[in-house]
Structure formats: structure tokens, C-alpha cells
Amino acid sequence: AQSVTQLGSHVSVSEGALVLLRCNYSSSVPPYLFWYVQYPNQGLQLLLKYTSAATLVKGINGFEAEFKKSETSFHLTKPSAHMSDAAEYFCAVSRSSNTGKLIFGQGTTLQVKP
Amino acid sequence: NAGVTQTPKFQVLKTGQSMTLQCAQDMNHEYMSWYRQDPGMGLRLIHYSVGAGITDQGEVPNGYNVSRSTTEDFPLRLLSAAPSQTSVYFCASSYPGRMNTEAFFGQGTRLTVV
Numbered sequence: 001a002q003s004v005t006q007l008g009s010h011v012s013v014s015e016g017a018l019v020l021l022r023c024n025y026s027s028s029v030p031p032y033l034f035w036y037v038q039y040p041n042q043g044l045q046l047l048l049k050y051t052s053a054a055t056l057v058k059g060i061n062g063f064e065a066e067f068k069k070s071e072t073s074f075h076l077t078k079p080s081a082h083m084s085d086a087a088e089y090f091c092a093v094s095r096s097s098n099t100g101k102l103i104f105g106q107g108t109t110l111q112v113k114p
Numbered sequence: 115n116a117g118v119t120q121t122p123k124f125q126v127l128k129t130g131q132s133m134t135l136q137c138a139q140d141m142n143h144e145y146m147s148w149y150r151q152d153p154g155m156g157l158r159l160i161h162y163s164v165g166a167g168i169t170d171q172g173e174v175p176n177g178y179n180v181s182r183s184t185t186e187d188f189p190l191r192l193l194s195a196a197p198s199q200t201s202v203y204f205c206a207s208s209y210p211g212r213m214n215t216e217a218f219f220g221q222g223t224r225l226t227v228v
Contacts (some may be wrong), residue, residue, distance in 0.1 A: 009154065032215060042205060043118075043219040044157075068168060090156060094215075100145030100164060100208055101172065102217060104156035 002027045004093050006105035014113050019063075019078040021108050023091030026072060033074045034092040034102070035065055044090065050074060061085070086112045116140050119204050120220035127195040127227045135190040135223050137205030146188035146207045147217070150174065150201040157204060163188055164210075195227045 007022040025031055032051050036044040048059025055067040065076045074091060091105040121136045139146065147162040149172075159172030161184040177199060179191040188207075192199060202224050208217040 004156075006156075036217075036219075040150045041222075043221045044206075045219075046216050049216060092157075100147045100162040100206075100217070101159060102147070102149075102157070102206075104149075104158070106154055 002031070002095060002103045004091050004103055004105035006089075006091050006108050008108055009106060011019050012112040012113060013081045014053055016080050019076070019081045019085065019110065021076040021089050021091075021110065022107060023065075023074045023076065024072055025074060025091070025093045027093060029094065029095055032045045032066060032094045033065075033092075035063070035074075035076050036058065036090045036092060038088045038090065038107075040087075047076070047089075061102065081112045083108075083112050083114065086110055117133075118205055118207050118218050118220035119201075120223050122223060123221065125223060125225050127192070127225065129195060129197060130228060131195050133180060133190075133192050133195065135203055135205075135225075137188045137190065137220060138186050139188075139207040139218070140186065141207060141209070141218065142185060143207035143209045143218075144185070145217075146182065147172070147206045147208075148178070148180065148188070148190045148218060149204045151222075152201050159202075160190065192225075197227045199225065200227045201225060208215065 005024045011052040034049045035047040048057045050067045058064045118139045148160040149157040161180040163169045205220045206217040
């Protein structure tokens with residue numbers, strides 16, 4: 001069975017500091033991996049996705065993530081946090097290209113302090 | 115572009131009442147899904163559909179029914195609402211395919227059962 005674990009339900013950084021949100025997955029087959037962002041009272045917006053092409057994936061708003069098979073990780077990073085990055089972030093996995101069946105992590109709320 | 119449209123945005127129900135959450139997409143996506151979001155639990159899959167006339171259960175299907183008579187619409191029915199069904203519900207749609215796979219989400223329906 002697939003599962004996703006996001007380490008840390010809340011992460012706080014200062015504006016301009018590095019953002020690191022952790023995601024570990026388990027999957028018996030090569031996974032498809034996603035990071036979504038949710039702003040207050042909004043739906044989910046795709047930040048980036050890994051679909052077995054390049055292991056370093058660049059997304060929107062300066063975010064990127066690296067797929068590390070040996071560590072079963074897909075951590076999300078951004079070199080310099082901006083106040084507008086404050087939101088909830090979700091890591092998700094699917095078994096195949098059937099993205100109708102996503103397994104989500106618990107979510108990480110990112111707080112950005114001025 | 116409308117994308118994925120959910121109605122209503124907010125709803126309060128009394129225990130035992132029934133209702134239907136509407137979801138429509140205009141992207142001709144084959145896959146459609148319903149998730150519920152609860153604090154600290156991420157999003158959990160309720161039901162999904164891989165095409166008109168085909169539905170299947172997700173992780174938390176009890177108390178919910180779905181049907182898919184058209185490609186565009188995927189309503190979620192609560193048969194007899196319970197307080198445990200208080201949640202935010204998201205509908206998503208996607209098109210299967212290795213390179214373009216991505217799930218698009220609606221804005222959500224916030225349901226309170228009293």
C-alpha cells in the first residue's frame with residue numbers, strides 16, 4: 001500500500017530564509033509524486049510533479065523538489081521565503097498516471113515571519 | 115476557463131438530512147474524484163470515477179454515494195448526514211497520461227452537520 005508522511009505539521013521561517021518541507025513516501029512501484037499548495041479558503045494548486053523524468057523538478061513560485069529513490073523522499077525547497085508563501089502544503093503520491101487516486105500526506109502549514 | 119466548479123460553497127445540514135454536492139468540469143477529463151479534508155489528516159479519497167458509468171470506492175466511502183452519467187458531472191450524495199461528515203469536500207478531475215498527468219481541484223464545499 002502506498003503512503004505519504006510529511007514531517008512537521010507546522011514550519012516557521014523568516015522572510016528570506018530557506019524553506020524546506022519534508023515528504024517521505026512508500027510505494028511498491030515507481031511513484032508519481034506531487035506537491036500542492038492551499039491558500040486559506042481556496043482549493044489546491046499544483047506546485048510541481050515528478051513523473052519519472054528528471055529527479056530535480058522545478059515548479060512555480062521558485063519551488064523545487066528532488067526525488068531521491070534511495071531515501072524514498074521528495075522534499076520541497078525554496079531558497080528564499082516570501083510572505084506570500086504562507087500556506088498549507090501537501091505532498092501526494094499516485095501509483096500510476098491514474099491521478100484520480102491520490103494519497104495525500106497530512107499537510108504542513110508554512111508560516112513566514114517578517 | 116471555469117475548470118472544476120463545486121456547488122454549494124457552504125452548507126449546514128441537520129443530522130439525518132440528505133443532500134447532493136455538485137461537481138462539474140469543462141476540461142473533458144476522464145477521471146474525477148471526491149476527497150474530504152479534515153484537520154491533521156490531509157485529504158482522503160471518498161470515491162472516484164475513470165469515466166462515465168464507472169465509479170469505485172476510495173479510502174472513506176461509507177455514507178456517500180456517487181454516480182457518473184456524463185463526463186462533465188460527478189455529484190456526491192450524502193444519504194443521511196452525520197456530524198462525522200462535517201468536513202471540507204473537494205472535487206478533482208484529471209486526464210490520464212504520463213507527461214500531462216495532474217489533478218485539478220475545485221474550490222471546495224464546507225459542510226457542517228449539526
